[in-house]
Amino acid sequence: MSARVTPGDVPGTPSGSARETFRAGAPDTSPGPATAAPAVVTATPPDGGRFRAAVRRAALGAPGDPRWARPGLWAVLASAAVLYTWALGRNGYANDYYAAAILSGTRSWKAFFFGALDAGSFITVDKPPLALWVMGLPARIFGFGTWSMLLPQALAGVAAVGVLYSAVRRALPGTAGHAAALLAALVMTLTPITVAINRDNNPDTVLVLLLVAAAWLCQESVRTGRTRTLVLSAVAVGLAFNTKMLQAYLVVPAFAAVHLFLAPGTVARRLGRLSAAGAALVGSSAWWMAIVDLWPAGSRPYVGGSSDNSVWDLVVGYNGLGRIFGGEGGPPGRGAAGNPPTGVPADPPEGLPRYLLGGPGGGGGFGGAPGAGRLFNDILAGQISWLLPFAALALVAGLVLAFRGSLRGARAALLLWGGWLAVHYVVFSFAEGIFHPYYTTAMAPAVAALTGVGGVLMWRAARRSRAWAAVLAGGLAVTGAWSFAVLRRSPDFAPWLAWVVAAAAAVAAAALLLTRLGGRARRLVAATVLVTGSFTGLAGPAAYALTPLGSPVMGTNPTAGPAGSGMPGMPGGARGVPGRFLEGTGADGPGNALPGEAGERSSGEGTGDGSGASGPRLVRGGPGGEIDRKLLDYLERNQGGATWLVAVDSAQSAASAILSTGRPVIAMGGFSGSDPAMSMARIKEFVSSGRLRYVLPGGGPGGSGGRGGSDGPGESGTSGGSGRSAGTAEGSGAPDAAGPSGGPGGPGGRGNSEALAWVQANCAVVPAAEYGGTGEDRPLYRCG
Template structure:
């Protein structure tokens, strides 16, 4: 795919190209490209991996990762405990790399978070390659740097949450689609379908949001006849569907007795888990749609919805710094290339990334509620449009000064009317928008004058360029303008290295925003890690281990909320009653009684923080409550331990 041309080749350009051929670099690779990319990747690695040994792992997913690392049954089905009695409420694909890492390196917090860091850095590198093939090295570097410094990307890429893997796989799918359009080969299009199917294993239906965009882009821009393009799209779609549903079909044909109970479902149905609990219930007023159980406040966050979702005072500083620039680039990239052939590759890129951004914005705005970190999936689209847009604007800007004059004494004529004004205008727009996003909190207000001064230097330098202006002066002005757009979001991104400004383990976000910031501001947040039990949990584990006499399960807990710290501390079979929400109908009271009678279970830990179920009623009526001092607590608080030994 050709790059956006900035200037016409001159003798100096031809000499550099010849030198590039002799040195083995790509013909259009400038000397600064490799060192600049290496620097960006080092910065990404440092930002994403900072404090990885004390990363705040998601408590629910962290517990499952430790369990999955020690049992093949738990690994394949996503079992919450090592016995694989019940699964997590998601597909397990996103956590397989984390579980493998813990299996290889041991139950360390850094081992669980390491794959997330790797996935984040790979996403930056892959986006650079894709944007470079589309819009050239300048656009690729800007895109990679923009993605690296996006606040939600920085805070998410050291958390055990599926969105990091989802983003990487969808970026890979976009690269395969771009190659399919460019080469007219079928294999890259099939590969695109495979990547989307693998992305489905990480976040289910959200992975399919790009499919309408990808299908439309290929149908509109790929070479070949209309019928041939349509048949290829259908074939790639069938591949994506087959790969997407592979785990669901395996779970469906596996007898219920041979696999864990599927959390989030009322009937142990894998299709209800994917299309109900994690699908229709996100958009329906009926929380139990399609066989799903009702969600909790943690799984169905309120707020962060509606048409202003991406720019509200909580979500906006996480993702929206380049939203106006990206929207402007998408529109002008299509409009300015309107006269080009149908297969124009530059326009195709703007359509693909712009469609990615538009579809996700529409879905997030109409769903029941979103965690701020959900928006990480649109960061590559914003970054690509930012890089591609600035490269396009730079090309139009340069064309004003490189057009051949009619006479030697006349200034060069503008090649595109007032198009050259788009570059300085984009810088001003982006910096002004940064002021708007930061203003409610004034969190990095000391950086705002820096951004304004850099923008003034850049815009004035670009605006006052004359025929005899040194190229270095122009390049310096452009660099100052780009730095101006990055400095404020970079301040928010770097703030997340301080745990105070990294949000909660269950909902990472940067800066002084979100419901958890107030609590963190009053009390220093404690990281959620593996093999790091508190004194209270250690005392409970010691008591249960001492009084265990051959039972399969260490204990039963009411919902995952009570089991999570014990599962992260020690890989033991724990019967999690009710799953994540506490409302999943497993086990039944009859099943629970059978386990107690068969001496497979003795203790049960209940909590007042989750709803009462038939199983918890059975515990209260058939088991004896243990005094809290017996297992190292002064009072029960919201917990109560019961002994269900028939001889007790």
């Protein structure tokens, strides 16, 4: 018989760390990084017994763990899997913009590597491609479809819950750690915006998984003092950077500070480890950027979202400072303080939804006006704010208890997750660029971890101290009151629930204030507090979290909750058929989708609610809408040997056509129609080489195409297939130099305008009758 050393086999000896002996406020007796746990020599079981032991450990946990801990974890993970995958097939392509890039990546490895929107690799999406790779590899293996694209996202969401559980469990010793971890995992699972985004193909799901993994590794580096673990944490953040760029770095200040002040070793050694981690962070962040920017520009896609075809400009501008400060260098979001998003008229038409204007005061980029209360407004409150007040209390109270009891692991965890939450709160609250509700899913791990660790510490303290019982009672009362307020904002949604939550909060708070917990005689009271307190904090978010399961995700801007809760003022409510936008408002990007079941592109004027009233109308597929099926059929029949089926103004029309036909389509102005990606020289080369035959201008922010009704100049208002725009400069045939589509020169700036002027001057307008269109359609040009 061989032998192995196992801790925790001596009666009364803890398994890994102190178990039942832990009490909040007591010294931390768990072994430090250089202290080995007590051990004895035991016989190793035969192979069959070893397998059974492994299965039992996986199902029920390690010897000495609470009997409820591992089954509880599996129950939470199963719940997460159900929430994230239930009826997933109904979500279709979710966000068409990313779905088109994933499909294109299955047709071309070049498009896959660069994250190109089209298989011909004309232009990339406006994010780095790592999340696209996560979804694209299964699509290459199993074929492109809803499940092959969205299931990896759902599994990444479940994995993030599991990693968070492990991180929180290590923060506290014994039973307290398991309880805190289970509570944290449950809170994250039920966070409404997390459920919505994990059923979608936006990159935030992969971002959160990588950042939670980085936090786990950072906590381990603080516990052990190992350089390798901290370097791996930095690499995980670098991979997150290649998912969503600078947003990944919001966790770095907390990680660095916690390691610097709490990790073992001298200050010099800690600084040395941080230096090594910094180098790893730079390398793991910059490698894809370096390859793209060093690649000859003529043989790679244009970097979508940039103004100069470089990833560095994309990082600093569109996905960096532009998101924080708005105005120049950012995506269409806020201009100057107090102004509405770019492309939205300063004097908006009556009926324009408050969601598009960013809430009271205008601006704010679709998440409400910037300010300390943004995360509690009508748009965001139901997505993330339910436990924010309790998490703040748990952070402060937890630190007091952890420092008093010398709980080193708890201190590190509270400071790490507290720093994570604080930085995100400040940036998200005051960012003046585009801000979408689903960004807040990055706060969910911190809110969950603080609720778990701080909540358990307060509960343990409350069992022995009336003062701490009052603190916890106050936290539950505030949580119940805030849940009541959020639920009452949608009075038709489960109207009874708000009152039940308020009653549960009152019962829990009263029991804590009137009864000193502890002792066998009061176990029933303690159980009552646990049940009613948990219900107080989780009932509201759980109700919201269930709503995405009942309707298709609005893939371009997913939210949870009852109709209208995430996007007040919208016809059809917060969710609806994916990919619908306001035509004629300048809302320009897949993140600006607005819901509604009516108002298709062919429906003519109206609000999209069936009323027939004038105002912004809803269209399918983004600004400009989908290309008519008859026109697509014509283009497919006549593509010949051309690389691209057609060139259009923006990625919205291009993505729709790519998903409809499976063929490459050029988005001349990129994501919003404002990228200067197409020059006159480039379009002439494409046409002369036979790689492009057809151009369909209009339909993007620079001109709505289709029938009249656009509020701005550009390609709107065309008639009779003349090829002339109502918004052209006099006699030039070029789009208006002051068009609303991204600066001087119309869509994409001067370069795209010159290219379109060349098309109008040198290409023939295809008669609408050839493809079954009407004289009111935007003109199709045949070149060559």
